[in-house]
Amino acid sequence: MSILGQRVLRTEDPKFLTSGASYVADLDLPGALSVAYVRSPVAHALVRSVDLDAARRAPGVVAVFAGADVDAGPMPAEAPGAPAAMRRPLLARERVRFVGEPVAAVVATSRAAAVDAAEAVVVDYEPLPAVVEPEAALAGEDLLFPEAGTNLVVEMDFGRTDAFFDGCEVVVRQRIVNQRVAPCPLEVRAAAARVQADGRVTYWVSTQAPHSARDTVAACLGLDKAEVHVVTPDVGGGFGAKIGSYPEEVFVAWLARRLGRPVRWVETRSESMLGLGHGRAQVQEVEVGGRRDGTILAYRLDVVQDAGAYPSVGALLPFFTRMMATGVYRIERAEFRSRTVVTNTTPVVAYRGAGRPEATAAIERAVDLFAAELGLDPAEVRRRNLVPPDAFPYTTPTGTVYDSGDYRRDLDLALERAGYAALRAEQAARRAEGATRQLGIGLSTYVEVTNGLPGGEWGSVEVLPSGRATVLAGTSPHGQGHATAFAMLAADATGLAIEDIDVRTGDTDLVPRGGGTMGSRSLQTGGIAVRQAAETLVEQARRLAAELLEAAPDDVVHDASTGSFSVAGSPTTARSWAELAAAAAERADWGRLQAEADFTPPGPTFPFGAHVVVVEVDTETGQVQLRRVVAVDDAGALLNPLLAEGQVHGGIAQGVAQALLEEVRYDAEGNPLTANLADYPFVSATELPSFELSHTETPTPRNPLGVKGIGESGTIGATPAVQNAVVDALAHLGVRHLDMPARPERIWEAVRASSGTTSR
Numbered sequence: 001m002s003i004l005g006q007r008v009l010r011t012e013d014p015k016f017l018t019s020g021a022s023y024v025a026d027l028d029l030p031g032a033l034s035v036a037y038v039r040s041p042v043a044h045a046l047v048r049s050v051d052l053d054a055a056r057r058a059p060g061v062v063a064v065f066a067g068a069d070v071d072a073g074p075m076p077a078e079a080p081g082a083p084a085a086m087r088r089p090l091l092a093r094e095r096v097r098f099v100g101e102p103v104a105a106v107v108a109t110s111r112a113a114a115v116d117a118a119e120a121v122v123v124d125y126e127p128l129p130a131v132v133e134p135e136a137a138l139a140g141e142d143l144l145f146p147e148a149g150t151n152l153v154v155e156m157d158f159g160r161t162d163a164f165f166d167g168c169e170v171v172v173r174q175r176i177v178n179q180r181v182a183p184c185p186l187e188v189r190a191a192a193a194r195v196q197a198d199g200r201v202t203y204w205v206s207t208q209a210p211h212s213a214r215d216t217v218a219a220c221l222g223l224d225k226a227e228v229h230v231v232t233p234d235v236g237g238g239f240g241a242k243i244g245s246y247p248e249e250v251f252v253a254w255l256a257r258r259l260g261r262p263v264r265w266v267e268t269r270s271e272s273m274l275g276l277g278h279g280r281a282q283v284q285e286v287e288v289g290g291r292r293d294g295t296i297l298a299y300r301l302d303v304v305q306d307a308g309a310y311p312s313v314g315a316l317l318p319f320f321t322r323m324m325a326t327g328v329y330r331i332e333r334a335e336f337r338s339r340t341v342v343t344n345t346t347p348v349v350a351y352r353g354a355g356r357p358e359a360t361a362a363i364e365r366a367v368d369l370f371a372a373e374l375g376l377d378p379a380e381v382r383r384r385n386l387v388p389p390d391a392f393p394y395t396t397p398t399g400t401v402y403d404s405g406d407y408r409r410d411l412d413l414a415l416e417r418a419g420y421a422a423l424r425a426e427q428a429a430r431r432a433e434g435a436t437r438q439l440g441i442g443l444s445t446y447v448e449v450t451n452g453l454p455g456g457e458w459g460s461v462e463v464l465p466s467g468r469a470t471v472l473a474g475t476s477p478h479g480q481g482h483a484t485a486f487a488m489l490a491a492d493a494t495g496l497a498i499e500d501i502d503v504r505t506g507d508t509d510l511v512p513r514g515g516g517t518m519g520s521r522s523l524q525t526g527g528i529a530v531r532q533a534a535e536t537l538v539e540q541a542r543r544l545a546a547e548l549l550e551a552a553p554d555d556v557v558h559d560a561s562t563g564s565f566s567v568a569g570s571p572t573t574a575r576s577w578a579e580l581a582a583a584a585a586e587r588a589d590w591g592r593l594q595a596e597a598d599f600t601p602p603g604p605t606f607p608f609g610a611h612v613v614v615v616e617v618d619t620e621t622g623q624v625q626l627r628r629v630v631a632v633d634d635a636g637a638l639l640n641p642l643l644a645e646g647q648v649h650g651g652i653a654q655g656v657a658q659a660l661l662e663e664v665r666y667d668a669e670g671n672p673l674t675a676n677l678a679d680y681p682f683v684s685a686t687e688l689p690s691f692e693l694s695h696t697e698t699p700t701p702r703n704p705l706g707v708k709g710i711g712e713s714g715t716i717g718a719t720p721a722v723q724n725a726v727v728d729a730l731a732h733l734g735v736r737h738l739d740m741p742a743r744p745e746r747i748w749e750a751v752r753a754s755s756g757t758t759s760r
Contacts, residue, residue, distance in 0.1 A: 474514020651714020
C-alpha cells in the first residue's frame with residue numbers, strides 16, 4: 001500500500017523536542033565578533049553628523065562604522081518599476097526614513113560590549129515631517145525621496161470602463177482597512193559570516209530562501225555568486241518575512257570581509273518589532289453591485305498599499321490581490337486599481353498569504369454587506385454566485401485561470417458541520433430576548449493562489465552503500481515538515497523506509513539551485529522534483545540490477561514494498577538498494593547511485609475552502625469570545641493529512657489574531673506604539689477553541705501528484721470569517737461594518753454610536 005495520503009508523524013520533531021534545534025545563535029564560531037546597530041529614534045530626518053569617537057574608545061570595541069564608511073552597494077531592487085532612488089542602503093546616510101533604521105554599526109568582542117558602545121554613538125538629526133498614513137502619502141506634500149519626486153512606487157489599473165454598474169439594482173460601498181501586522185516568528189533575525197582560507201564567504205542566515213540570500217550578498221558586496229556559500233541552520237519561523245534579505249544581515253558579511261574575523265548578529269525582540277518587515281497594510285475601497293435576488297454583477301476594488309519606508313516585496317502585494325479579487329464568485333465585471341506608496345514606517349514584506357488574504361477579506365466583507373443590504377442570508381447569497389464545478393478551468397474577469405474546484409460542496413459541508421440552521425435559531429432567540437451576549441456567525445468561502453510566481457525547483461536522491469538515502473531539495477523549511485514530506489515521496493518511489501532517508505536543505509554548496517519556501521509552493525515544485533528524481537533513480541537501479549543479475553532491464557522487477565530488485569519469477573535472487581549502491585561505488589562507469597530532477601509546473605494551483613466561525617460578543621463591554629471554528633479546506637490530493645492539518649491550525653490561529661487582536665500602530669510623528677509583545681498582543685491557546693477541521697480533495701491537473709499548497713489557506717479563510725462573525729453579532733443593533741482588529745473598545749464605540757449614545 002502506498003504511503004502517500006497516510007498520517008505519518010513528523011520525523012523532524014524528536015530533535016526539536018529533545019536535543020533541540022540549531023539556530024544561527026547556536027553556531028560554534030570561535031572568536032566571533034558581535035554587532036550592535038545604532039538605530040534612528042525618529043521616523044524622518046536629515047542626518048547632519050554621526051560622531052563615532054566615543055564608541056571607538058569603549059571597552060571591547062573592534063570597529064565602528066557609519067553609512068559613509070561603507071563601500072557596499074544598496075540592497076537589490078525587489079519591486080519592479082519602483083524608482084531607483086528608493087533603493088535601500090545598508091546603513092542610512094543623508095536621511096533616515098523610519099524609526100529603527102540602522103545608522104551605524106558597532107563591532108565588539110561581546111554582544112554586551114557592542115550594545116554598551118552603541119549608546120555612545122551621537123547622531124545629529126534634523127527632523128522632517130513624517131508621512132505615516134498611506135492616503136496622506138498619495139498627496140505627495142512631504143516626500144521621502146525628493147530625488148524621485150513622488151511617494152508613489154507603482155500603480156496598477158485594470159478593467160476601468162464607463163457605466164460599470166449599469167443594470168445593478170443595488171450598489172454597496174465600503175472603506176476597509178486591512179491593518180498592518182507584525183509576523184513575530186519565534187526566532188528573530190540572525191546572521192553570521194566567516195571568510196574562508198580560499199577567500200570565499202560562508203554566510204549563515206535565518207532565511208526562507210538560501211539561494212536568494214546568496215545572490216543578494218554577492219550583489220551588494222560586488223562578488224561572484226560562487227564566492228558566497230550560504231548555510232541555513234534550523235529556522236524558527238518566517239511567515240514570509242524572511243523571504244528577502246535585510247541590510248543588517250548583509251552587512252554582517254561585509255564586516256567579516258572588512259575585519260577578517262567571524263562576525264555574528266542576532267537581534268532582540270524589540271529590534272525585530274521595529275526592523276523585521278511587516279505585513280498587510282492595505283486601505284481598500286470596495287463597491288459591489290447586483291440584483292435584488294442576490295446576483296452579483298459588478299465588483300470594484302481600489303487599493304492603497306503601504307510599502308513602508310523602502311519598497312520591498314510589500315510593494316507587489318496588490319498584484320496578488322488583483323489576481324484573486326473576485327474570489328470564488330462568478331462575477332461578470334471587475335475593476336481593480338492599486339497605488340503603492342512609501343511612508344515613514346517599517347518596510348512591508350510578504351506575510352502569510354501575501355496579498356491573497358487581503359483580496360479575500362475585501363470580497364467576503366463585500367458579499368456580507370451586499371447580503372445585509374438586501375436582507376438575504378449571507379450563505380444563500382454565496383451559493384447563488386459561486387463558480388460552478390463544471391466551469392473549470394475558469395478564467396476570472398481579472399484574467400486569472402483557476403485550475404479545479406467545487407466551491408459549493410465545501411460551503412455546504414461547512415454549514416452542515418457547523419449546524420448552521422440551529423445557530424441562526426439560537427441567534428434569533430438571543431436577539432429576541434435582548435441578551436447582553438449576542439451570537440455572531442461568520443462565513444468565508446475562499447480561493448487562493450499557491451506557487452503564484454513562475455519558476456521551478458531542483459531535487460536529488462542518492463542511495464549510499466550503507467543502504468541509507470540522502471534527499472537534497474532546493475526549498476528550505478521553517479516549520480512546514482519538509483523532512484517528512486520529501487522522505488515520504490522518496491520512500492514511496494524507492495521502497496526504502498522513511499527512517500532510512502535523510503533530507504538535507506539550505507546549503508548552496510550541496511544544493512545547486514532553489515527558489516525557496518514561500519507561497520505554499522514547496523510540495524508542488526520541490527516535492528515533485530524529489531519524486532521524479534526518486535523515480536529516475538529506480539530506473540537506474542533497475543538497469544544496474546539487470547547487469548548484476550544478467551537479465552534484461554525489462555525483466556527486472558522492483559518490489560516497492562521491500563525496495564528490492566529481482567528477475568521476474570525469481571524473487572530469491574533479489575538485490576537490495578545497499579547492494580546496488582555498493583556495486584555502483586566499485587564501478588568506474590557508475591560511481592554512485594544518484595539521480596536529480598528539475599520540475600517547473602505549467603502554472604499555479606488554486607486551493608479553496610469554506611470557514612464558519614461562531615463568536616459571542618458582550619455588547620456592554622465589547623469583549624469577543626471565539627466559540628467555534630469550522631473549516632473545510634481543499635488543497636488537492638493530500639500527501640500527509642497530519643502535516644496539512646498542522647498548517648491549517650497555524651493559519652487559522654494567525655487569521656483569528658489579525659481579526660481580533662493584532663495591529664502595528666504609529667503616532668502622527670511615526671513613533672511605533674507597539675514595539676514589544678506587551679503592547680502587541682497575539683493569540684494564544686487560551687483564546688482558541690479546538691478547531692473542527694475537514695478536508696475535501698480536488699486534484700489539480702497542473703502536477704503529477706495533483707497536489708496544491710495549504711500553508712496559507714487557514715489564514716486566508718479564517719480572517720474574514722471572524723470579522724464577519726463579529727459584525728454579524730452586532731448587525732441587529734445597527735452596526736454595518738467594523739475594521740480589524742475587533743478590539744473591545746472599537747466594538748463598544750460602534751455599539752454606542754449605532755444606538756445614538758456617545759462615549760465620554
